Amino acid sequence: MSATRNDSTAPAFDVRTAAAPSSATAVFGLDGAETCVRMIAPNGVFEPNAAAEEYLPYLDRLTEADHRRFYRDMVVVRRFDTEAANLQRQGQLALWVPSHGQEAAQVGSAYATRPQDHVFPSYREHVVGMIRGLDVVDILRMLRGVTLGGWAPEEHGNFHLYTLVLAAQTLHATGYAMGMQLDGSTATGNPKTDQAVIVYYGDGASSQGDANEALVFAASYQTPQVFFLQNNHWAISVPVARQSRTPLYLRAGGFGMPGTQIDGNDVLASFAVTAKSMDDARAGHGPSLIEALTYRVGAHTTADDPTKYRDPDELAYWVARDPIVRFRSYLQSRGIEQQFLDSVDEEAADFAADTRRRALEVTGPEQSVMFDNVYAEPHPLVAEQKAWLARYEASFDEGKN
Amino acid sequence: MSAATDTSVASAALPMTKALNAGLRRAMLDDPKVLLMGEDIGPLGGVFRVTEGLIAEFGDKRVLDTPLAESGIIGTAIGLAMRGFRPVCEIQFDGFVFPGFDQITSQLARMRNRHEGGLIMPVVIRIPYGGHIGSVEHHQESPEAYFAHTPGLRVVSPSNPHDAYWMMQEAIQSDDPVIFFEPKSRYWPKGEVRFGESGTPLHASRVVRTGTDVTVVGHGAMVSVLLQAADLAAAEGISLEVIDLRSISPIDYGPILGSVQKTGRLVVTQEAPGFVSVGSEIAATVAERSFYTLEAPVLRVSGFDTPFPPAAVETHFLPSPDRVLEAVDRVLAY
Numbered sequence: 001m002s003a004t005r006n007d008s009t010a011p012a013f014d015v016r017t018a019a020a021p022s023s024a025t026a027v028f029g030l031d032g033a034e035t036c037v038r039m040i041a042p043n044g045v046f047e048p049n050a051a052a053e054e055y056l057p058y059l060d061r062l063t064e065a066d067h068r069r070f071y072r073d074m075v076v077v078r079r080f081d082t083e084a085a086n087l088q089r090q091g092q093l094a095l096w097v098p099s100h101g102q103e104a105a106q107v108g109s110a111y112a113t114r115p116q117d118h119v120f121p122s123y124r125e126h127v128v129g130m131i132r133g134l135d136v137v138d139i140l141r142m143l144r145g146v147t148l149g150g151w152a153p154e155e156h157g158n159f160h161l162y163t164l165v166l167a168a169q170t171l172h173a174t175g176y177a178m179g180m181q182l183d184g185s186t187a188t189g190n191p192k193t194d195q196a197v198i199v200y201y202g203d204g205a206s207s208q209g210d211a212n213e214a215l216v217f218a219a220s221y222q223t224p225q226v227f228f229l230q231n232n233h234w235a236i237s238v239p240v241a242r243q244s245r246t247p248l249y250l251r252a253g254g255f256g257m258p259g260t261q262i263d264g265n266d267v268l269a270s271f272a273v274t275a276k277s278m279d280d281a282r283a284g285h286g287p288s289l290i291e292a293l294t295y296r297v298g299a300h301t302t303a304d305d306p307t308k309y310r311d312p313d314e315l316a317y318w319v320a321r322d323p324i325v326r327f328r329s330y331l332q333s334r335g336i337e338q339q340f341l342d343s344v345d346e347e348a349a350d351f352a353a354d355t356r357r358r359a360l361e362v363t364g365p366e367q368s369v370m371f372d373n374v375y376a377e378p379h380p381l382v383a384e385q386k387a388w389l390a391r392y393e394a395s396f397d398e399g400k401n
Numbered sequence: 402m403s404a405a406t407d408t409s410v411a412s413a414a415l416p417m418t419k420a421l422n423a424g425l426r427r428a429m430l431d432d433p434k435v436l437l438m439g440e441d442i443g444p445l446g447g448v449f450r451v452t453e454g455l456i457a458e459f460g461d462k463r464v465l466d467t468p469l470a471e472s473g474i475i476g477t478a479i480g481l482a483m484r485g486f487r488p489v490c491e492i493q494f495d496g497f498v499f500p501g502f503d504q505i506t507s508q509l510a511r512m513r514n515r516h517e518g519g520l521i522m523p524v525v526i527r528i529p530y531g532g533h534i535g536s537v538e539h540h541q542e543s544p545e546a547y548f549a550h551t552p553g554l555r556v557v558s559p560s561n562p563h564d565a566y567w568m569m570q571e572a573i574q575s576d577d578p579v580i581f582f583e584p585k586s587r588y589w590p591k592g593e594v595r596f597g598e599s600g601t602p603l604h605a606s607r608v609v610r611t612g613t614d615v616t617v618v619g620h621g622a623m624v625s626v627l628l629q630a631a632d633l634a635a636a637e638g639i640s641l642e643v644i645d646l647r648s649i650s651p652i653d654y655g656p657i658l659g660s661v662q663k664t665g666r667l668v669v670t671q672e673a674p675g676f677v678s679v680g681s682e683i684a685a686t687v688a689e690r691s692f693y694t695l696e697a698p699v700l701r702v703s704g705f706d707t708p709f710p711p712a713a714v715e716t717h718f719l720p721s722p723d724r725v726l727e728a729v730d731r732v733l734a735y
Contacts, residue, residue, distance in 0.1 A: 149515040161515060165507050171473060175480020182462055183484065213473035220468050373518035374552050376576035380651050
């Protein structure tokens with residue numbers, strides 16, 4: 001383990017005695033937290049801690065092929081992430097929202113869902129979408145400014161649209177989960193068909209009223225739902241210590257539901273804990289919250305500059321705990337062949353090139369699109385304005401022929 | 402607990418609260434996907450008793466007493482609508498809608514557009530609104546313009562029990578979100594509800610009293626004020642044509658323009674502050690479309706551009722028949 005200031009075995013955070021936090025990881029560092037579920041140590045050695053014990057049986061569900069898929073998806077999405085950022089820098093996207101560093105939290109939790117489940121992302125869960133069957137070019141369509149959405153959730157693994165107002169989707173997810181209860185699609189005792197919802201949000205969004213109201217409603221109606229909170233330690237420039245003086249998973253108890261903290265850079269911990277939580281949700285045991293401790297290695301978006309507010313030592317601490325490097329070491333310790341690792345790199349490069357090519361082919365919609373879906377039923381004002389714009393634009397062509 | 406209103410008869414004299422209750426009940430009987438959500442709407446029947454008896458008849462899976470959180474109510478209603486339900490949300494009082502404002506304007510109103518037409522958002526948000534009840538702050542407001550300004554929403558307000566019964570059912574049947582403003586000062590006066598008759602289309606405005614000299618337009622509780630003004634004017638030999646707007650978004654301009662064609666004079670009225678208001682919009686549109694017909698500028702009679710005042714002075718804030726007639730006199734002076 002590299003010697004950084006965070007490597008001391010820090011005592012668990014105690015809100016009663018803690019001084020005002022000066023940086024995120026000083027308070028929320030991973031390494032001393034015995035309560036944080038971890039299967040694979042940062043050096044890649046499989047050494048589940050005490051908190052991981054009850055989740056170990058869930059790892060039995062994973063085959064060697066699953067392990068390879070986890071690794072492949074993490075590598076591919078990171079390469080895609082780089083490509084998308086490049087596209088933005090080249091003026092081809094309005095904005096890019098990197099997921100670099102959060103791959104393990106996302107891949108593990110996504111694989112814990114079943115086809116019948118519904119997934120409500122925030123806006124950084126690109127690989128979750130991929131795993132649910134979404135073409136990532138559909139994500140780029142939104143960021144390229146040709147649509148406000150990008151895909152039909154029911155045709156793409158029930159992966160719902162990105163929501164740009166923080167935490168607004170936590171309530172939609174909760175309402176959706178209430179609907180599953182009301183129409184009898186959950187807790188029937190059949191794990192192959194019983195449904196549940198997983199909703200992604202972050203440490204910044206955890207301060208929003210909507211996130212808290214969603215937890216209240218979920219607990220009150222005992223919805224089949226998992227709140228998957230990726231604590232990436234930064235809400236643009238504001239550290240998590242400004243959002244919360246208590247570890248975020250402990251908030252769950254205040255709402256009356258179980259909360260579990262995981263090492264979010266450990267893909268196996270993310271899978272196992274989410275698998276249990278989603279199983280419990282489908283079985284009618286109600287909602288739960290998972291706090292995945294991870295790190296936004298890149299900027300918040302391409303409009304951000306983290307060098308203005310982040311300590312380089314902190315970044316180094318987290319880069320040393322990179323989720324892909326860790327899982328690769330783990331696979332190597334299990335004897336994975338180098339050829340596989342190389343082939344994944346190749347596949348990732350091809351994926352990125354293909355995505356770039358197809359993204360550049362995405363063209364804008366007809367101008368009339370702005371009118372067509374505002375209302376489901378006829379609306380005279382919108383109809384009138386659509387007709388007017390068509391006449392107005394046609395007027396420029398008059399006399400050209 | 403009162404028994405459900407018998408809607409098998411041709412008509413009945415009901416207060417608006419009971420007419421709304423009967424409309425909700427009818428919609429719930431007709432479509433099992435209709436469900437009610439809100440604070441205190443279960444055993445209590447709502448603070449205005451509009452949902453009285455419905456939890457007993459339909460159970461707590463159709464009538465959901467919710468936690469006390471307006472954003473939570475609207476946000477979860479959106480999720481339920483995505484799932485195929487038709488939620489009808491009660492906001493307890495006009496001034497309490499704002500904690501749910503983001504979910505209404507940034508989410509509910511845009512959800513279909515964001516999904517490129519791939520889903521419908523059949524959510525009704527019932528909001529008791531307006532003054533004349535002598536209550537405390539946040540309990541007498543008229544915030545309809547905020548919602549009328551938001552693309553993707555439909556906004557309506559019945560003025561009488563008959564319309565309340567039918568418009569509630571039409572709003573629930575709409576595949577678009579409808580903000581349903583209930584004029585709480587008109588909750589209690591009885592009016593005839595004709596159950597056998599099909600309702601006027603949800604978004605149609607209607608001439609409720611014909612006249613020849615000046616057209617006066619209003620919605621919700623203003624309609625009864627306008628009818629009183631018309632009686633007073635008639636005694637002075639002035640004939641007012643009264644139009645009940647019924648729908649605030651979209652606005653049905655046909656009857657308004659038709660009436661102005663006849664009278665050449667228009668006064669628009671509302672309890673809400675007049676600055677950037679529904680009345681302003683009507684005045685501008687009529688000026689655009691009927692410029693050569695108008696014999697006088699369109700005048701607005703509104704609440705003042707102040708917060709709703711303490712109840713002790715509310716009668717000076719709210720447009721009265723006399724204030725309407727003052728504007729009528731001014732347009733007749735041209």
